[in-house]
Amino acid sequence: MTSITNHMPTAELQKLDAAHHMHPFSTNTEIAEKGARVITKAKGVFLTDSEGVEILDAMAGLWCVNIGYGREELAEVAARQMRELPFYNTFFQTSHVPAIALAAKLAELAPGDLNHVFFGSGGSDANDTNLRMVRAYWAMKGQPDRNIVIARKNGYHGSSMGSGSLGGMSAIHSQGGLPIPDIHHINQPHWYAEGGDMSPEDFGLARAQELEAEILKHGEHRVAAFIGEPIQGAGGVIIPPETYWPEIQRICDKYGILLIADEVICGFGRTGNWFGSQTLDIRPDIMTVAKGLSSGYQPIGASIVSDKIASVVDNNEFNHGYTYSGHPVAAAVALENLRILEEENILGHVRETAAPYLAEKWQALTDHPLVGEARICGMMGSIALTPHKETRAKFAADEGTVGLICRTRCFANGLVMRHVGDRMIISPPLVISNGEIDTLITRARLSLDEALAEATDKGLMVAAS
Numbered sequence: 001m002t003s004i005t006n007h008m009p010t011a012e013l014q015k016l017d018a019a020h021h022m023h024p025f026s027t028n029t030e031i032a033e034k035g036a037r038v039i040t041k042a043k044g045v046f047l048t049d050s051e052g053v054e055i056l057d058a059m060a061g062l063w064c065v066n067i068g069y070g071r072e073e074l075a076e077v078a079a080r081q082m083r084e085l086p087f088y089n090t091f092f093q094t095s096h097v098p099a100i101a102l103a104a105k106l107a108e109l110a111p112g113d114l115n116h117v118f119f120g121s122g123g124s125d126a127n128d129t130n131l132r133m134v135r136a137y138w139a140m141k142g143q144p145d146r147n148i149v150i151a152r153k154n155g156y157h158g159s160s161m162g163s164g165s166l167g168g169m170s171a172i173h174s175q176g177g178l179p180i181p182d183i184h185h186i187n188q189p190h191w192y193a194e195g196g197d198m199s200p201e202d203f204g205l206a207r208a209q210e211l212e213a214e215i216l217k218h219g220e221h222r223v224a225a226f227i228g229e230p231i232q233g234a235g236g237v238i239i240p241p242e243t244y245w246p247e248i249q250r251i252c253d254k255y256g257i258l259l260i261a262d263e264v265i266c267g268f269g270r271t272g273n274w275f276g277s278q279t280l281d282i283r284p285d286i287m288t289v290a291k292g293l294s295s296g297y298q299p300i301g302a303s304i305v306s307d308k309i310a311s312v313v314d315n316n317e318f319n320h321g322y323t324y325s326g327h328p329v330a331a332a333v334a335l336e337n338l339r340i341l342e343e344e345n346i347l348g349h350v351r352e353t354a355a356p357y358l359a360e361k362w363q364a365l366t367d368h369p370l371v372g373e374a375r376i377c378g379m380m381g382s383i384a385l386t387p388h389k390e391t392r393a394k395f396a397a398d399e400g401t402v403g404l405i406c407r408t409r410c411f412a413n414g415l416v417m418r419h420v421g422d423r424m425i426i427s428p429p430l431v432i433s434n435g436e437i438d439t440l441i442t443r444a445r446l447s448l449d450e451a452l453a454e455a456t457d458k459g460l461m462v463a464a465s
Helices: 010-020 028-034 072-084 097-109 123-140 161-166 200-218 244-255 307-313 328-343 346-367 401-412 434-457
Strands: 039-043 046-049 054-057 114-120 148-152 183-186 223-228 258-262 286-289 301-306 371-377 380-385 418-420 423-426
Touching (some): 010 028, 072 328, 097 114, 097 301, 097 328, 123 223, 123 307, 200 223, 200 244, 301 307, 346 371, 346 380, 401 423, 401 434
Parallel strands (some): 148 223, 258 286
Antiparallel strands (some): 039 046, 046 054, 418 423
16 A cells, blocks of 8 residues: 655646546646645644645634644554445445444534534535524425525635525625525625724624615515524634624524534534534524534534424425435544543633633734734634734735735745635634744744735735725
């Protein structure tokens, strides 16, 4: 067996990649011209590329490697399960031990009466499941017209036809005929960018009350559900004002519509609790989970469903499912991941050590001339880049121009920090130590310094009129 460390020269790998590999959310000709960065191994919170350069991964892969890289226990569990039962489906009145055990564990961990689990391979197909399930639920209750789902602009729920429609990102909707019918979007609770002169509290209430207006616009007899991330992740780590979610919950309760909390990013410790719904006091009817469920070691997602919904759907045939629903290897790895999170008290490490220390260091970045605000909840943080702090001004240049400069400097300085427009975001592995947080902040500050210098040289430090 060839070891992964005995790879071809980087240039040859990049040439093969450019010739055959189509990357997600990318302009592949640009990658081909530049050459992809090839990651060959990882340990803890650090990646190593094909040139041997070590990089601190402040995004935990794609928000998912909660327990860090290189945990041998998960590899051993996967190998054991592959030898014992590498695959069997859960169709046709059949089940297997890993799916049974994982469903029971998720029901134990989930809040309230979320006691039932429908498995998929990731967050996108779990949200497709949710879309079909809430519509099937209302139809089974004799209300087939109740099929509208309300979501938020700049929310992200996946990129398939259904989940991409639920998300409110214009770039996704611009391709492929999205959104599909009966998906409607209200504005996001992004006070920094959209709050104007309102207080965060008043703004949060106003944005939540758009849900009520949308329900009344279509008629409550037509509205099936509202879906939202507790904290918007891919939209730029948008932490809503404290008034927002209580008002959303009140409106859902008042009109009897289902509330779906997309926990794909927030779940499994990222906000300091098992789920972001617990941190923000949300009482969902369905939670979407993926990513941190297996710490990214295996592709798996799920919808965790309330007794109320399951009692209706389980009494009828639900004509929906995936070949890999409850895949035994993925389920076994997820169980081991949950065991590690629990037995090593990683959530306690987040709450008591990592999150308070990171918050102190992260918020101190507001003293940087390029930074307008620094927000953080648990192990999710964002900073807004601005040419003028006092007015929260946007750049006159196209959105994301300065953010991309900053992201490029981060890569050059051995740090994965993502940009969303002109916001820089982080979501490091939950196991990060205080010393590693110091390294993260040092590299982030250096990258901000270099980005400011480049933006100044290019005449980009100009506010939009």
